Amino acid sequence: MSRFTKIPTTVITGFLGAGKTTLVRHLLANSQGRRIALIVNEFGDVGVDGELLASCGARGPVTNEIAGNADGVPGCTEDDIIELANGCLCCTVADEFLPTMERLLGRAQPPDHIVIETSGLALPKPLVKAFDWPEIRSRVTVDGVIAVIDGPALKDGRFASTPEQMVQPDHDNPLEEVFDDQLACADLVLLNKADLLDAAALASLESQLRAALRPGVKLIACHQGEVDARVVLGLEAAAEDDLHARPTRHDTEADHDHDDFESFAVRLGPVADPQALAARLKSVIVEHDILRLKGFLAVAGKDMRHVVQAVGSRIAGYYDRPWKTGEERTSQLVVIGLKGLDREAIATAIGG
Numbered sequence: 001m002s003r004f005t006k007i008p009t010t011v012i013t014g015f016l017g018a019g020k021t022t023l024v025r026h027l028l029a030n031s032q033g034r035r036i037a038l039i040v041n042e043f044g045d046v047g048v049d050g051e052l053l054a055s056c057g058a059r060g061p062v063t064n065e066i067a068g069n070a071d072g073v074p075g076c077t078e079d080d081i082i083e084l085a086n087g088c089l090c091c092t093v094a095d096e097f098l099p100t101m102e103r104l105l106g107r108a109q110p111p112d113h114i115v116i117e118t119s120g121l122a123l124p125k126p127l128v129k130a131f132d133w134p135e136i137r138s139r140v141t142v143d144g145v146i147a148v149i150d151g152p153a154l155k156d157g158r159f160a161s162t163p164e165q166m167v168q169p170d171h172d173n174p175l176e177e178v179f180d181d182q183l184a185c186a187d188l189v190l191l192n193k194a195d196l197l198d199a200a201a202l203a204s205l206e207s208q209l210r211a212a213l214r215p216g217v218k219l220i221a222c223h224q225g226e227v228d229a230r231v232v233l234g235l236e237a238a239a240e241d242d243l244h245a246r247p248t249r250h251d252t253e254a255d256h257d258h259d260d261f262e263s264f265a266v267r268l269g270p271v272a273d274p275q276a277l278a279a280r281l282k283s284v285i286v287e288h289d290i291l292r293l294k295g296f297l298a299v300a301g302k303d304m305r306h307v308v309q310a311v312g313s314r315i316a317g318y319y320d321r322p323w324k325t326g327e328e329r330t331s332q333l334v335v336i337g338l339k340g341l342d343r344e345a346i347a348t349a350i351g352g
Helices: 020-029 049-054 093-105 125-134 151-155 174-184 198-211 274-288 342-351
Strands: 009-013 036-041 079-085 111-115 141-149 188-192 218-221 263-266 292-298 304-311 314-322 333-336
Touching: 009 020, 009 125, 020 036, 020 141, 020 188, 020 218, 036 093, 093 125, 093 314, 111 198, 125 174, 141 151, 141 174, 151 188, 151 198, 174 198, 188 198, 198 218, 263 342, 274 292, 274 304, 274 314, 274 342, 333 342
Parallel strands: 009 111, 009 141, 036 079, 036 111, 141 188, 188 218
Antiparallel strands: 263 333, 292 304, 292 333, 304 314
16 A cells, blocks of 8 residues: 555444444455454443454454464464444544554554444444544544444334334433434444344335435345445545535534433353353343443353343343463453443342
8 A cells, every 4th residue: 555545444333232342253264365444443441342343253264464472373363353432432532543543553454444343332433523633634534434233123213212202302312312322423224133124124124224325325134244244345425525414413512411320230150051041141231221232151061152142131141252261260251331220229130
């Protein structure tokens, strides 16, 4: 790459559990030799997605060109993965994002492409604005903003206000606001988990989304984030140059915070039966209206780490890799929901 060529950056946004990390894994495994640097931002103190992406087992086969693995053995390295936890980048641009970008650009061998996976609660537009800063603009451009949509959650009305809510004075739906802002800034929308929708529901959601998109924004239905990487990483949108064409709900606000949401971690001892725990988690999620739950389990008698992923009442679990030598075998789950979660009751119920 010429030193006069700007490094393309792809911003991947989407609500909690939409499938952003799965999409990133797919892009890393199909990047066709490009050296990709990845910035992962999570809401809360505990980073799960960054750890999953850093795991060779979870990341899948990656060539040494992509991972920067000097020994030439297919695998993965953490050198190209930067994790920013405990806050959303849209609120920490000056403190977190700019220093991170300056470190990346200051490397002896800068990346060919940068991918930013934002928190599920982040607004993409303030982040895109940061690319207009003089320190960044001359060397980096926003190749595109990708909004990943959870098809079943959209079908179930997760982001829509009820008629009862809409007639209330000072009506405020934080889920709807975040969803709308993410959609309004997108250059490409991926309607994910399409395999969980029947043909009629899929057609209805596609029509609903197209009516809300800016002219020229493409919509692709997909499963497990499996989209041609050449499409996702080659939009050439230069999004920082047309921010005026991306009006959002929060344009008139000087600052944006996430006071409507909270996150905390629940630590457990060794788990005897992951399926029994999953059944208990489903009950807890429904009772307390938990938006997102994810983490790792140490299963008694197993040398493999068990991953738990829950979006609403949909729960999945799998073993991703062996525990490392000297690594603490601990069970830890991250809980995310609207402000006011009964933390003590949730932790007690999860612990059984």
